[in-house]
Amino acid sequence: MNASTTCLFREAVPSVEDYCQLRQLAGLSAKSREAAERGLPNTVFGVCAYQGSELVAMGRIIGDGGCHLQVVDIAVLPRLQGQGLGKAVMQRLGDWMQANLPPTAYVSLLADGEAHRLYAQYGFALTAPASLGMYRRF
């Protein structure tokens, strides 16, 4: 079954409410409303999938638009996971990157759990052992 055929895809950034809710429902770490209000307008490119008015999948590219970018917020509503929506979002982000980024751009992401199997299908390779991802929370 492929849920992406029943969804409307928009090249857009979700509303603050939809964004915070889908992150939470998909099991990603919570973002405050204030953080989302500040961060979402700085999106370089975003994709949203809707069933009716319900946001069911999303993905964003953030960064400086030329040299360094990151794929973030890849999330699908649990009841629709495993039905092709994650791939449909990644396909659209990949198409945009292919068409818009200079060849020297570096696009990174952090893959939780087994999600690296998804990203590998869209050209992403493990950074290790040459480079190790690092992070800091505030």
Ligand SMILES: CC(C)(COP(=O)(O)OP(=O)(O)OC[C@H]1O[C@@H](n2cnc3c(N)ncnc32)[C@H](O)[C@@H]1OP(=O)(O)O)[C@@H](O)C(=O)NCCC(=O)NCCS
């Ligand atoms: C990860 C996620 C976005 C994938 O979206 P999805 O709609 O469930 O996945 P799809 O149906 O499009 O298929 C994903 C592909 O990756 C593969 N894959 C393997 N293990 C996987 C896993 N644990 N999670 C996702 N994909 C996996 C699938 O087999 C599939 O490829 P295939 O069709 O060739 O078999 C979704 O499951 C999700 O929102 N998970 C919770 C939030 C999360 O972990 N986000 C990613 C943070 S890095």
